[in-house]
Amino acid sequence: MNPQNIKSIRIRITHGTSAFTATLEGSPTAADFASMLPLSLTLEDYASQEKMVSLPRKLTTTGAPAGAAPVVADIAYYAPWNNLVIYYRDAPYAKGVIRLGRMDGGMSAWAKEGSMKVRIERVEN
Secondary structure, X not given: OXXXXXXXXXXXXXXXXXXXXXXXXOOHHHHHHHOXXXXXXXXXXXXXXXXXXXXXXXXXXXXXXXXXXXXXXXXXXXXXXXEEEEEOOOOOOEEOEEEEEEEOOOOHHHHOOOOXXXXXXXXXX
């Protein structure tokens, strides 16, 4: 996968009757995640700062930074646990966090305690 040829990808995350949009970055890890879509997943609350879920398979980490300090609305991959993570609060730098993209709009719906059943799919242009 040549990083120069990877374009950003629009996605939609549906929870119940609510739909959220996001943009995945043009990175090999984000493109690998997009290749798995559509996915139906149940995100669990973790550390009162993020929703996370284990993915069906590991993503490539080729060319990815060693870690990141995620901020509100970041979508990331936590490589050590093979988790997709959506941050609704800022988090400190952590080794193994690879930013995949960013949610559009507010994050208040994500900050509610408990799990969220979602469907994630590509938005075709």
